[in-house]
Amino acid sequence: MPVPASHPRAEPLARGQRQRLLLRLLRHPGQRQAKRLLARLHPADIAELFALLTPGEQQALLGVLLELRLAARTLRELGSETQRQVFAMTPDGPLASMLGRLTPPDAVDLLREMDEERREAVLALLEPSFAARVRNLMRYGEATAGGLMNPDVSSFSGDLAAGEAVARLRQLAEERRLFYLYVTDERRHLLGIVSLWALVTSASDRLLREIMTRDVVTVRVDMPEEDVAQVFGRYDLLVVPVIDEDGKLVGSISVDDVLDVVEEAATEDLYRLANLDTHETLATPPARSVRLRLPWLLLNLLTAFTAASVVGLFLGTIEKYAILAMFMPIVAGMGGNAGTQTLTLMVRGFALGELDLRKSTSVLLRQMSVGAMNGFLIGLVLALISWLWERNLVLSGILWFASAVNLTVAGLMGAAVPTLLRRLKLDPALGSSIFVTTATDVGGFLAFLGTATLLLGALAR
Amino acid sequence: MPVPASHPRAEPLARGQRQRLLLRLLRHPGQRQAKRLLARLHPADIAELFALLTPGEQQALLGVLLELRLAARTLRELGSETQRQVFAMTPDGPLASMLGRLTPPDAVDLLREMDEERREAVLALLEPSFAARVRNLMRYGEATAGGLMNPDVSSFSGDLAAGEAVARLRQLAEERRLFYLYVTDERRHLLGIVSLWALVTSASDRLLREIMTRDVVTVRVDMPEEDVAQVFGRYDLLVVPVIDEDGKLVGSISVDDVLDVVEEAATEDLYRLANLDTHETLATPPARSVRLRLPWLLLNLLTAFTAASVVGLFLGTIEKYAILAMFMPIVAGMGGNAGTQTLTLMVRGFALGELDLRKSTSVLLRQMSVGAMNGFLIGLVLALISWLWERNLVLSGILWFASAVNLTVAGLMGAAVPTLLRRLKLDPALGSSIFVTTATDVGGFLAFLGTATLLLGALAR
Numbered sequence: 001m002p003v004p005a006s007h008p009r010a011e012p013l014a015r016g017q018r019q020r021l022l023l024r025l026l027r028h029p030g031q032r033q034a035k036r037l038l039a040r041l042h043p044a045d046i047a048e049l050f051a052l053l054t055p056g057e058q059q060a061l062l063g064v065l066l067e068l069r070l071a072a073r074t075l076r077e078l079g080s081e082t083q084r085q086v087f088a089m090t091p092d093g094p095l096a097s098m099l100g101r102l103t104p105p106d107a108v109d110l111l112r113e114m115d116e117e118r119r120e121a122v123l124a125l126l127e128p129s130f131a132a133r134v135r136n137l138m139r140y141g142e143a144t145a146g147g148l149m150n151p152d153v154s155s156f157s158g159d160l161a162a163g164e165a166v167a168r169l170r171q172l173a174e175e176r177r178l179f180y181l182y183v184t185d186e187r188r189h190l191l192g193i194v195s196l197w198a199l200v201t202s203a204s205d206r207l208l209r210e211i212m213t214r215d216v217v218t219v220r221v222d223m224p225e226e227d228v229a230q231v232f233g234r235y236d237l238l239v240v241p242v243i244d245e246d247g248k249l250v251g252s253i254s255v256d257d258v259l260d261v262v263e264e265a266a267t268e269d270l271y272r273l274a275n276l277d278t279h280e281t282l283a284t285p286p287a288r289s290v291r292l293r294l295p296w297l298l299l300n301l302l303t304a305f306t307a308a309s310v311v312g313l314f315l316g317t318i319e320k321y322a323i324l325a326m327f328m329p330i331v332a333g334m335g336g337n338a339g340t341q342t343l344t345l346m347v348r349g350f351a352l353g354e355l356d357l358r359k360s361t362s363v364l365l366r367q368m369s370v371g372a373m374n375g376f377l378i379g380l381v382l383a384l385i386s387w388l389w390e391r392n393l394v395l396s397g398i399l400w401f402a403s404a405v406n407l408t409v410a411g412l413m414g415a416a417v418p419t420l421l422r423r424l425k426l427d428p429a430l431g432s433s434i435f436v437t438t439a440t441d442v443g444g445f446l447a448f449l450g451t452a453t454l455l456l457g458a459l460a461r
Numbered sequence: 462m463p464v465p466a467s468h469p470r471a472e473p474l475a476r477g478q479r480q481r482l483l484l485r486l487l488r489h490p491g492q493r494q495a496k497r498l499l500a501r502l503h504p505a506d507i508a509e510l511f512a513l514l515t516p517g518e519q520q521a522l523l524g525v526l527l528e529l530r531l532a533a534r535t536l537r538e539l540g541s542e543t544q545r546q547v548f549a550m551t552p553d554g555p556l557a558s559m560l561g562r563l564t565p566p567d568a569v570d571l572l573r574e575m576d577e578e579r580r581e582a583v584l585a586l587l588e589p590s591f592a593a594r595v596r597n598l599m600r601y602g603e604a605t606a607g608g609l610m611n612p613d614v615s616s617f618s619g620d621l622a623a624g625e626a627v628a629r630l631r632q633l634a635e636e637r638r639l640f641y642l643y644v645t646d647e648r649r650h651l652l653g654i655v656s657l658w659a660l661v662t663s664a665s666d667r668l669l670r671e672i673m674t675r676d677v678v679t680v681r682v683d684m685p686e687e688d689v690a691q692v693f694g695r696y697d698l699l700v701v702p703v704i705d706e707d708g709k710l711v712g713s714i715s716v717d718d719v720l721d722v723v724e725e726a727a728t729e730d731l732y733r734l735a736n737l738d739t740h741e742t743l744a745t746p747p748a749r750s751v752r753l754r755l756p757w758l759l760l761n762l763l764t765a766f767t768a769a770s771v772v773g774l775f776l777g778t779i780e781k782y783a784i785l786a787m788f789m790p791i792v793a794g795m796g797g798n799a800g801t802q803t804l805t806l807m808v809r810g811f812a813l814g815e816l817d818l819r820k821s822t823s824v825l826l827r828q829m830s831v832g833a834m835n836g837f838l839i840g841l842v843l844a845l846i847s848w849l850w851e852r853n854l855v856l857s858g859i860l861w862f863a864s865a866v867n868l869t870v871a872g873l874m875g876a877a878v879p880t881l882l883r884r885l886k887l888d889p890a891l892g893s894s895i896f897v898t899t900a901t902d903v904g905g906f907l908a909f910l911g912t913a914t915l916l917l918g919a920l921a922r
Contacts, residue, residue: 040676044695170662178658179640179699196657197639201631215501233724234505236717238640238699255716256697259723263694266727267809273731274805275798282810282824289831290838293802297839300798304791305846311790315783322776325786329772329793329902330765337736337761341754344735348728349743363743370750377751378758385766441790 163204342414371411803875832872
């Protein structure tokens with residue numbers, strides 16, 4: 001993790017200026033100034049710049065970064081697509097020496113982006129003890145506490161006096177981000193934590209076990225990262241110790257690592273509700289975007305046919321009274337909108353842990369009733385407008401009825417589909433919008449055209 | 462902010478058990494055990510429980526919490542709806558003494574939930590210097606760095622020796638969350654920061670100005686909270702000092718406060734894309750849900766009429782060849798899906814700061830081309846299926862053409878609408894899905910029914 005010393009002032013303008021200047025320096029002879037400037041830029045800013053360069057320029061910049069020992073931390077900040085480009089243009093040796101400068105978890109993140117073969121080649125070149133720590137870390141699932149944590153946490157004995165602890169801190173390697181001491185027994189079972197503040201402010205002869213906090217929030221190494229994020233959010237923590245099944249301290253997670261998890265989880269919800277592949281960004285090349293979106297659009301097309309075939313049942317009615325074809329998409333569309341409202345509420349509820357499956361039936365009924373009430377009101381407005389348009393009371397009545405029915409269906413399906421997916425241990429957002437809108441299309445067409453067919457005599461005078 | 466000492470172990474099961482037990486204790490005589498249990502629960506857990514109680518039980522629990530001096534921090538954790546209920550059942554006096562136990566920013570959050578009159582009444586009862594700090598804080602916008610920061614930051618002179626600084630820390634009030642010392646000149650201009658780690662590990666006669674980091678990330682007090690969140694995410698910070706326009710230190714923001722901002726921002730995007738009011742949750746009473754959703758559904762209804770009226774133009778064609786009514790929603794629907802894909806990508810891009818308006822034209826063209834390509838492919842599939850269904854080559858051709866056109870429109874509008882909203886300094890997600898789907902409905906109906914009308918002779922043999 002970068003240390004404050006490497007932080008530029010964060011005014012975006014200043015940052016932009018530096019980047020533009022650097023870009024010029026890199027493109028024309030000016031290496032020396034470029035180096036001086038690079039040394040003052042934060043890796044995150046260099047990474048942003050990196051994406052703007054041509055492969056040739058990237059190669060050149062990479063060389064300079066290697067000299068400045070900034071390459072590793074810059075690489076860490078790049079998007080996974082750009083990272084793969086860099087891997088391609090960097091031999092195993094330099095790549096290994098870059099990774100060697102990162103924390104084990106950061107190194108693991110990068111190694112996970114490489115194919116099996118390359119990964120082994122690079123691992124073989126890493127300093128053995130570091131490589132061992134990395135391999136050990138890779139045993140944990142990418143999306144668990146084990147995948148997030150930094151395993152290099154020093155533990156202290158409870159019998160250590162505050163003064164001695166401070167003395168030991170002085171011997172530790174640069175660890176500006178160390179804010180809590182973890183107190184463990186000889187077998188590394190976590191006994192408590194001592195904040196650096198408590199250490200500094202207590203008499204130097206007090207024992208750590210006397211000043212430590214015993215009742216600490218911990219997370220299990222196999223806890224899913226979304227749950228870890230919820231623990232941080234719930235208890236306003238900055239750092240959390242990670243323990244294994246025997247309560248042994250195996251690492252610690254800092255809240256800034258969780259920030260990314262929260263953003264990724266939110267993006268995932270958004271993307272899945274819109275039937276987007278989570279790997280797509282605005283930077284994705286068009287050809288790849290097409291490939292990533294096509295399967296979802298095809299699935300959509302097939303379900304659209306299901307709805308259309310319902311319309312197909314009533315073509316006779318439409319031939320006799322074509323105006324139905326005009327109002328039909330309105331009834332279906334309103335249902336789709338109402339369904340998406342409920343669906344989104346449910347998906348977010350699951351994501352933020354506000355919703356548990358035990359309450360699901362009451363939630364279902366509530367969402368249905370909200371749908372029904374909105375359907376009754378929207379249907380009334382629709383009926384009025386259609387009456388002004390067509391002056392056909394029967395048509396208006398059918399529109400009113402069909403809207404009420406379809407928005408009830410919308411509330412029901414909008415709540416039922418994500419709940420079902422969750423019960424099946426699937427992501428409640430995955431493909432759910434497709435099922436919900438299909439249901440509201442079918443419901444809308446069936447309720448509207450079906451009733452119209454029954455009342456056709458009265459309808460088409 | 463709660464201190465580690467108050468943290469229970471975070472295993473959800475244990476938490477659930479405690480809550481259920483407490484619920485029983487509160488509902489039957491068992492106050493004494495209830496108190497012992499409450500003292501061990503984290504305010505966040507008590508808050509969760511609070512929502513499950515009847516008003517009467519809430520009143521009782523509130524009394525106990527007041528005795529235990531836990532009321533304030535529990536209140537802080539409640540949802541805004543429940544908070545208002547508590548305000549209603551608590552007289553000004555106790556309410557003021559609760560707020561007095563919070564940090565000024567937390568107190569401000571609660572005061573902002575009260576109506577003008579009540580707020581003034583409570584403020585008048587607060588300890589004057591605290592009230593002054595609160596009023597001062599309320600001058601800043603709720604959604605800015607000023608609204609997030611804690612103004613109570615102690616600053617240190619650069620001439621202070623590390624040893625003296627430690628001595629001064631001992632005199633400070635309980636501040637377990639203090640991890641950095643802010644070094645300022647006599648007029649409180651920020652000169653640098655000293656991490657507690659650096660303080661502990663350097664010789665006690667070193668001056669702070671010798672060990673401080675000069676190049677620090679800071680945020681301006683008027684910076685929007687989303688930008689603050691991006692600064693934290695970008696530079697992996699735990700705490701950031703807040704300065705005013707003259708570079709004077711006015712407070713500090715901790716990353717765990719930013720965690721909420723990130724989650725709220727993501728929820729906002731999701732909700733706005735689904736046309737939900739950001740105040741609605743699964744806990745919102747049905748009647749209120751209906752009120753909150755109705756305006757959006759009405760807006761949707763009106764735009765649906767725009768699309769429907771396009772169908773109205775071609776009723777003659779539909780009468781002659783009713784099968785068009787069956788395929789018409791497919792073409793429109795596929796456009797809606799493709800438009801939502803692009804729209805979501807854009808909204809997230811703006812939210813994560815990946816997208817700047819200078820690049821907008823190239824993004825627009827790229828999204829259009831992706832839409833066109835998908836339209837060409839999806840249209841081909843649609844044409845094939847429809848041929849198997851109807852054996853009408855003209856119809857299949859029209860479907861192919863209309864799909865290609867409409868998905869191009871989808872890509873264009875999906876990118877253009879949020880960009881336009883952003884240029885108008887509005888939220889790119891606000892109502893944009895309504896405009897995009899209306900455009901794709903109109904586009905779909907026009908392209909499909911329009912072409913069908915032109916080729917009607919060949920179509921309906």
